[in-house]
Amino acid sequence: MVSRIIPVDPFDLVIFGGTGDLARRKILPALYRRFRAGQMDEQSRIIGAARTELDARGYREMVGEAIGEFGGGGAEDARGLQEFLDLIDYVTLDARGETGWPELRALIREGRVSAYYFSVAPRFFGDLAQQLHKYGMADGNCRIVVEKPFGRDLESAKLLNAALARHFDESQIYRIDHYLGKETVQNLMAVRFGNMLFEPLWNSQFVDHIQITVAESEGVAGRGEYYDRAGAMRDMVQNHLMQLLCLIAMEPPAKFDPDSVRDEKLKVIRALDPVRPGNVVRGQYEATETRPSYRKQVENRDSATESFIALKVLISNWRWAGTPFYLRTGKRLRDRASEIAVVFKDAPHSIFGEEAGRHRNILTIKLQPNEGIELGVTIKEPGPGGMRLVDVPLDMSFAEALGPEADAVPDAYERLIMDVIRGNQTLFMRGDEVEAAWAWTDPIIAGFEDDAPPHPYATGSSGPDEALALIHRDGRRWREIKA
Ligand code: BG6
Numbered sequence: 001m002v003s004r005i006i007p008v009d010p011f012d013l014v015i016f017g018g019t020g021d022l023a024r025r026k027i028l029p030a031l032y033r034r035f036r037a038g039q040m041d042e043q044s045r046i047i048g049a050a051r052t053e054l055d056a057r058g059y060r061e062m063v064g065e066a067i068g069e070f071g072g073g074g075a076e077d078a079r080g081l082q083e084f085l086d087l088i089d090y091v092t093l094d095a096r097g098e099t100g101w102p103e104l105r106a107l108i109r110e111g112r113v114s115a116y117y118f119s120v121a122p123r124f125f126g127d128l129a130q131q132l133h134k135y136g137m138a139d140g141n142c143r144i145v146v147e148k149p150f151g152r153d154l155e156s157a158k159l160l161n162a163a164l165a166r167h168f169d170e171s172q173i174y175r176i177d178h179y180l181g182k183e184t185v186q187n188l189m190a191v192r193f194g195n196m197l198f199e200p201l202w203n204s205q206f207v208d209h210i211q212i213t214v215a216e217s218e219g220v221a222g223r224g225e226y227y228d229r230a231g232a233m234r235d236m237v238q239n240h241l242m243q244l245l246c247l248i249a250m251e252p253p254a255k256f257d258p259d260s261v262r263d264e265k266l267k268v269i270r271a272l273d274p275v276r277p278g279n280v281v282r283g284q285y286e287a288t289e290t291r292p293s294y295r296k297q298v299e300n301r302d303s304a305t306e307s308f309i310a311l312k313v314l315i316s317n318w319r320w321a322g323t324p325f326y327l328r329t330g331k332r333l334r335d336r337a338s339e340i341a342v343v344f345k346d347a348p349h350s351i352f353g354e355e356a357g358r359h360r361n362i363l364t365i366k367l368q369p370n371e372g373i374e375l376g377v378t379i380k381e382p383g384p385g386g387m388r389l390v391d392v393p394l395d396m397s398f399a400e401a402l403g404p405e406a407d408a409v410p411d412a413y414e415r416l417i418m419d420v421i422r423g424n425q426t427l428f429m430r431g432d433e434v435e436a437a438w439a440w441t442d443p444i445i446a447g448f449e450d451d452a453p454p455h456p457y458a459t460g461s462s463g464p465d466e467a468l469a470l471i472h473r474d475g476r477r478w479r480e481i482k483a
Contacts, residue, residue, distance in 0.1 A: 005037055005038055005039050006039070007038065007039055007040070007041065008039060008040055008418060008421045008422055009112065009113065009421075010040075010041060010043035010044045010112055011040075011044050011045075011112060011113040011114065011115060011421050012044070012045045012047065012107070012108050012109060012112065012113070012114040012115070013031070013044070013045070013046050013047070013114075013115045013116075013117065013417075013421075014047045014049055014104065014108075014114070014115070014116045014117065015027055015028075015046065015047070015048050015049065015117045015119055016049050016050070016093075016095065016116065016117065016118050016119060016120050016124075016128055017049075017050055017117075017118070017119035017120040018047075018048025018049050018050045018059070018090065018119070019048065019050040019052045019054070019059070019062065020050070020119055020120070022119045022147065023048070023066075023117075023119050024062070024063075024066035024069075024070065025066070025070045026070075026178075026413045027117060027119060027413060027417070028046075028063050028066050028067060028071070029066065029067050029070045029071030030410075030411060030413035030414040030417055031046060031084075031414075031417060032067050032071050032080075032081070032084050033071065033410065033411075033414055034410070034414050034417070034418060035080070035083075035084045035087070036080045036084070037410075039418060040418075040421075042083060042086065042087060044087055045087055045088075045089060045107065045109070046087050046088050046089070047088075047089045047090065047091065047104065047107055048063070048088065048089070048090045048091075049090070049091050049092075049093040049100065049104060050092070050093065051092065051093070051094060051095075052092065053092050054090055054092060055090065056088065056089050056090045058090070059088065059089075059090035060085045060088050060090075063085060063088055064081060064085055067081060067084075089107055091103045091104045091107070095120065095124045095127045095128055095131065096124075096127050101131055101134075101135045102135065104135070104137075105135045105136060105137060108137055111141070112141065113141055113142075113143070113421055113423070114137065114141055114142045114143075115142070115143045115144070115145060115417075115420050115421060116128070116132060116137070116142065116143070116144045116145065117144075117145040117417075118144060118145060118146045118147065119147055122146075122149065122150065122151065122156075122160055125146060125160055125163055125164060126159075126160070126163030126164075126166075128144075129144070129163055129164050129166065129167045129168065130163075130166070130167065132144075132167065133166075133167040138167045138168060142168075142172060143172050143173075143174055143420055143423070144164065144168055144172060144173055144174065145174045145176060145417075145420055146160075146164070146173065146174070146175050146176065147176050148175075148176065148177060148239050149230065149234065149235075149239075150175055150239075150429070150434050151434070151438060152229075152230070152234060153438055153441075153442050153445070154435060154438040154439050154442050157434055157435055157438045158435060161431040161434070161435065164431075165431070170430065170431060171425070173431070174416075174419075174420050174425060174428045175428050175429040175430075175431070175434060176416060176428065176429075177239050177240060177243050177428075177429055178412040178413060178416065179239070179240040179243050179244065179412070180243055180412075180416070180427040180428070180429075181411075181412030181413065181414075181415040181416040181419075181427055182367065182368070182412045183371070183409045183410075183415075184365070184366070184367045184368065184371040184398070185243070185244065185247065185367060186427070187365070187371075187398075188244070188247045188248060188340070188365060189247060189256070189261075191365065191373065192247075192248075192252075193252050193253075193256075198363070199252070201344065202319075202342075203319045203320070203323075204319065204320050204321055204322045204323040206344055206345055207323050207342055207343070207344055207345065208323065208343045208344060208345045208346075208360070208476075209323055209324045209325070209326060209343050209474075209476060210248060210249075210323065210324075210325045210326070210340065210341065210342050210343065211325075211326045211327075211328075211339075211340070211341040211343070211478065211479055212241055212244050212245060212248070212325065212326070212327045212328075212339075212340050213327075213328050213329070213337070213338060213339055213340075213341075213478075213479070213481060214236060214240060214241060214244075214328075214329040214338040214367075215328075215329065215330060215333040215334065215335060215336065215337050215338065215462075215481045216329075216330065216331050216332070216333060216336050217332065217333060217334070217335055217336045217460075218331060218332065218336070219285065219291065219292075219294065219297055219307070219331050219332045219459075220294065220297050220298060220307065220331055221297055224297050224298035224299060224300075225298070227298060227305070227307075228298040228300055228303055228305045229305075230305075231282075231305040231306045231307075231309075232282075232306045232307060232308060232309040232329055232330060232331075233282075233306065233309055233441060233444065233445055233448075234441070234445070236309075236329045237309060237311070237327065237329065237441070238437050238438065238441040239429075239437070240329075241327050241329055242269065242437050242440075243265075243429075244340060244367075245268065245313070245325060245327065246264075246265035246268045246269065247265070248325075248340055248342075249268045249315055249319070249320060249325070250264040250265055250267065250268050251264050251267065251319070252264075256426065257426065258424065258425035258426045258428075258430075259430075261426050262425075262426075262429075262430045262433055265433055266430070266432060266433050266436055267317075268315065268317075269433065269436040269437055269440060270436055271315050271316050271317040271320075272313060272314075272315055272316075272440050273313070273314040273315070273316050274440075274443055274444075275311055275312070275313060275443075275444050275447075277447040277450075279311060279312040279313075279470070280309065280310070280311050280312075280444060280447065280448075281309070281310045281311075281455065281463075281464060281466045281467045281469075281470050282306035282308065282309050282448065282454040282455065283306060283307065283308035283309070283310075283330060283454050283455045283456070283457045283463050283464040283466075283467065284303070284305070284306060284307050284308070284453075284454040284455070284456055284457070285307050285308070285330075285331060285332040285456075285457055285458070285459050286456045286457065286458060286459065287459070288458075288459045288460070291332075291459055294307045294331075294332075304448075304453045304454065305454070306448075306454045307330055307331045307332065307454075308328070308329070308330030308331070308333070308454070308457060308463045308464065308467070309327075309328065309329060309330065310326065310327065310328035310463060310467035310470050310471075311326070311327045311328075311444075312324050312325075312326055312470060312471070312474075313325040313326075313327055324474065326470070326471055326476075326478070328463065328467060328478070330457075330463050332459045332460070333460070333461065333462060333463060333481055334460050334461060334462055334481045334482070335481050335482050335483040336368070336369065336483060337366075337368070337369070337481050337482055337483045338366075338367040338368050339364055339365060339366045339367055339479070340364070340365045340367065341362055341363070341364045341365075341479050342362065342363040342364075342365075343360060343362050343476075344360055344361040344362065344363070345360070346358060346359070346360060347359075352387050352389060355386075355388075356387060356388065356389045357389060359378040359389055359391055360376070360378075360391075361375065361376055361377060361378070362374075362375075362376040362479075363375050363376075364376070364479075369483055370397060370399070370483065371397070371398045371399070372395070372396050372397040372398050372399075372400075372401075373396050374393045374394065374395045374396070375393065375394040376391050376392070376393055376394075377391070377392060377393075377394055378390070378391050378392075379391075379392055415427070416428070455467075462478065462480075462481050
């Protein structure tokens with residue numbers, strides 16, 4: 001397989017919040033890797049902008065350190081790194097005042113793509129949009145990139161959308177959900193719509209239920225303040241799990257273009273049933289001998305925020321009526337393991353009799369780590385003893401199937417930033433999609449308020465026992481969480 005890197009035209013990228021955590025951990029290392037891969041050349045310019053008093057030299061040093069720490073660049077990359085640092089500039093800027101704006105304007109080159117990455121708290125989005133407009137940077141060549149959280153409920157998301165819409169067209173706004181940039185998540189669409197095999201079976205007639213699991217083994221250390229205000233529902237379900245659900249459940253778009261795909265996702269969100277409190281289980285991790293509890297980590301001993309959530313979700317449309325989707329996500333679970341399992345119904349009649357047992361096909365799409373696809377099929381157990389059946393996996397690891405190419409796959413941020421420059425919005429959320437997701441999420445969160453506090457669960461477990469009961473009572477079981 002030959003890697004096909006399509007270089008992008010020279011561009012200007014401004015990172016507001018350029019000294020922040022996301023810029024250092026993700027955005028700058030991603031740009032560096034794309035530079036080294038030859039996708040962007042030395043004509044492009046990356047401009048950090050933040051309140052911190054720094055000059056370009058100081059910022060370049062900071063970027064060099066960040067890449068050393070998060071970018072995987074060793075000594076042998078020194079030349080590539082120096083060339084990359086030559087692209088970098090910095091302005092000290094006040095989002096709400098006038099400081100730095102004329103200087104920033106002077107750095108932007110006319111007639112080429114300029115992208116403005118809002119890697120700052122959402123309360124600054126409106127100010128940045130306004131200043132970009134005021135200083136003549138909000139022209140037709142520009143795009144803005146905004147990070148999650150996009151609001152904390154429907155009302156705040158609407159306000160943010162309105163603040164951005166005052167100065168930018170929807171086609172210029174790139175709302176990031178980094179799950180959409182993951183290679184395996186894009187693969188969901190390739191598997192569904194590139195194969196004849198699955199689509200005819202992809203409905204409630206053949207699918208018993210679907211499980212979506214995004215399990216993490218780490219806790220919330222270092223992000224306690226943000227996380228305790230968000231919880232798993234806002235932090236993960238409203239965006240990442242919702243996107244996975246949409247890609248699994250949507251109708252085939254007529255084309256793989258931004259609006260065709262996003263129209264279909266939106267229809268799924270609008271078809272979601274409200275979730276009754278009885279179909280939600282929340283949990284919070286406890287301490288171990290060596291690791292602090294959730295409450296200790298967020299420094300709030302009365303916190304009723306969930307670090308785990310499981311939900312039973314129903315979609316009211318022709319394709320899915322009657323097929324439940326079980327979603328779960330949480331911190332400090334047994335393993336870091338994310339997958340989607342499509343559990344097919346039993347064969348309508350067994351010709352092998354009772355003793356052959358009950359067997360089911362399960363298609364598992366493993367998102368991370370060890371990306372791949374596994375299809376459980378039923379075969380005869382070898383040897384004498386009659387017709388005894390056994391389930392075996394048809395197991396395909398992408399790393400094995402694709403060889404070294406699989407390792408060279410860009411990470412989500414690399415892919416998404418290059419899409420911004422190319423002007424491709426397919427993997428970004430549209431404003432109406434985000435609002436619809438909040439409209440579904442808000443009543444579920446409102447239901448927490450009358451609810452008991454989250455159930456405690458042990459670090460390294462699969463979440464609270466009540467989450468097991470959520471699916472057991474339907475005569476089903478969760479799949480094991482394992483990497
Ligand atoms: C982020 C959440 O959006 O996604 C984090 O805020 C979470 O809480 C992270 O840990 C998970 O991303 P990934 O790529 O590690 O699965």
